[in-house]
Amino acid sequence: MQLNENAPRLAVPDQAEAIARMKIDRAGWAVRAFARFDRAAVMRIVRAVAETAYQNAEHYAKWAVQETGMGVVAHKKLKNELSSHPLVDFYENMDLINPRVDEARKMVEIPKPAGVILALTPATNPVSTLYYKSILALLSRNAIIFSPHPMARECCNDAAARLEAAAVAAGAPSGLIQCIEKPSVPLVQALMSSPKVQVILATGGGPMVRAAYSSGNPAIGVGPGNAPVYVDPSANQNLAAQRIVDSKSFDNSVLCTNESVLITLEQNRQHFERALRAAGAHICSDVETERLRTYLFPDGHLNTAAVGKSAEWIAQQAGFRIVGSTRVLIAPIETVGHDECLTHEKLCPVLAFAAAGTFERAVGMAQMILRASGNGHSASFHGEDPQRAMDFAAALTVYRVVVNAPCSQGAAGFATHLAPSFMIGTGYFGRSSVGENIGPQHLVHWTRLAWNSDQSVRFPDLSDVRLVFDGDAPRQPAAPRLVSPAPVAGMEERGGVDREVLRQLILQELRELTRGQQ
Incomplete structure (x- = not known):
């Protein structure tokens, strides 16, 4: 039997891209589960990840200097440490999970995570940037996938895996922190345009930041310093x-x-x-x-x-x-x-x-x-x-x-009271979307319930109204008077994931995939 050389051939998907897209799908599952965690559960996970980051600060400082040939081990260790507990401490009182009630303006604001974040990290500050962006993503109940600079690929992959393991051990759904094993410019460009990526955090060279802004997905990029x-x-x-x-x-x-x-x-x-x-x-x-x-x-x-x-x-x-x-x-x-x-x-x-x-x-x-x-x-x-x-x-x-x-x-916020950051927003002057040091608040949406401003229209008593969380009941003061319920029976002990809800999500995804192939 002879093959027709002119016959069309099946396209073989690029293995690295296929694996990366599987990571995005996995992150999507994780973030949907994590979005139902209450603040106590989220902060428990964040603290566990920060502790792991802190304990391994010197290990990854040495690794980063050895792999990239840049910097000073003692200084990278300090940057890694500052991107762990001190970063969490700075945002300790910023609640991005419970609703906010403004009785004077008759408004309720409900926070919602952005979703799946694709994060670019530079060779100059590889692990400290990975630590920092991971903490920001967790504080805002997002999942994050890193595309490290090729010069810092090995240390970043190992650090991401270690932080992910700490998060899961503390009760997080698997897949919140992931890293691309073999990053390349074509692969990153393909992932930046994925409809399953909700936002891009671009730290790196000018061309890559511009590519993030032109990807078709929302992006937060930073320009060069001087x-x-x-x-x-x-x-x-x-x-x-x-x-x-x-x-x-x-x-x-x-x-x-x-x-x-x-x-x-x-x-x-x-x-x-x-x-x-x-x-x-x-x-x-x-x-x-x-x-x-x-x-x-x-x-x-x-x-x-x-x-x-x-x-x-x-x-x-x-x-x-x-x-x-x-x-x-x-x-x-x-x-x-x-x-x-x-x-x-x-x-x-x-x-x-x-x-x-x-x-x-x-x-x-x-x-x-x-x-x-x-x-x-x-x-x-x-x-x-x-x-x-x-x-x-x-x-x-x-x-x-x-x-x-x-x-x-x-x-960078480590010798002043500016927000501690490894993403320095350059705003409109620098052709960026944000002009302040990037924090977890930039990774959250707020849905606003706005009542009629007419004084004759009553603003209701919200003391018995609550958001449904799957995690631990938050230990919060009475204000703003919206409280979370106790854990619902049938939830998993550590992650608070409802198996029936998860099954329905899987079926929904399969139906969407089937429709796409018809």
């Missing part, structure tokens, strides 16, 4: 320099919130340079600055080999020597903006350094830096003149200005 930092003559120069060097050298500057370009006034320049040297920075000569420029931007684009490397390693690659204890390289420049590549984001412990004749000129330079890249992200101010701090912030197209604090940690 924070200008102004040091006023009124600042304590030694303290400002110490904070800046500590911040810029933290994890070898892989956080997008790190300082990028230093600006001070000419009258203050020599004083500030002495303070920088005392803090552990190396002020480059004109020749060294040119060598840095050539090495870091050989074709006008950042040499990614330098990302997350130490100051000593970068100086060696650029062709000059520095003292081994040097933590940051300071590159003096004459101009700022598009034509000076050193004023672009660098993600390594190299700071451009410019001086202005007046404060007004310094502010203008900071805005020029943001126009080159970093619009909507962050800036930093050091000084004791509150009017100048206000004028500086008012003039810049950013959503956060860190004052007298390290910008790396401050803009």
Whole structure:
């Protein structure tokens, strides 16, 4: 029997994509069950996952540095720890599960999880971002699937599996935290357009973030950072320099919130340079600055080999020597903006350094830096003149200005009272949908019951009205007077999943699949 070579052949599905789509289906089942958990059950699961994350912070810090070649183990350990219990503590009093009652406005608001989240994670902060997004998803009763950067694939897959196991052991339905084993650009693009994905959390390079926004699915993306930092003559120069060097050298500057370009006034320049040297920075000569420029931007684009490397390693690659204890390289420049590549984001412990004749000129330079890249992200101010701090912030197209604090940690909410975050929203200035640090509140819908505003229309007594949860009864104060029932007979002891409801959901899914094949 001869085969007809012109006959149509059955398309063989890509194995990686088929497995990924199965993960999405599994997450869909999980999130439908998890949406019926009450707050006590949710917080029990969240705390268990946070504890597992905390206990393994150092393990994954070492793994991430080894796998990616970026950063500092001690600093990654700290970031991982901050993305566990402290993150949960910050949102402890934010109830995204029980309804809110506003008697004055005659309104009831019912929270509903977004659903299945597809999350992209960068190579620079792989496990801390995975920890952070997992906690946010659980706090808002969502399921999350990670597509890690290929350079951090192994540590992210292991971390996701460990957090998932902790969640299930605490009573969560299986499938809330998953990870793509073999990520690739075509696979991620295919998954981003899946109708079974409700929202995309995009952290990574500009092209991938833009792809998320153009996928057809709702997306929350963040733009690049490039924070200008102004040091006023009124600042304590030694303290400002110490904070800046500590911040810029933290994890070898892989956080997008790190300082990028230093600006001070000419009258203050020599004083500030002495303070920088005392803090552990190396002020480059004109020749060294040119060598840095050539090495870091050989074709006008950042040499990614330098990302997350130490100051000593970068100086060696650029062709000059520095003292081994040097933590940051300071590159003096004459101009700022598009034509000076050193004023672009660098993600390594190299700071451009410019001086202005007046404060007004310094502010203008900071805005020029943001126009080159970093619009909507962050800036930093050091000084004791509150009017100048206000004028500086008012003039810049950013959503956060860190004052007298390290910008790396401050803009990310770890040295200020901003929300702790590894997703820094850049808002309309940065072509993003959100202009604040992303939190679990961005992953919840609110259905609003709005009564007639006419005073003659009565707003009812809601004391006996309740949402039906399958988990433990929440231990909440009487207000807002909507309470949850006790667990219903027939629910599973740990997860609170009604087997009959689950059976009906399976049958419904099968009917939908059958209709799609007819």
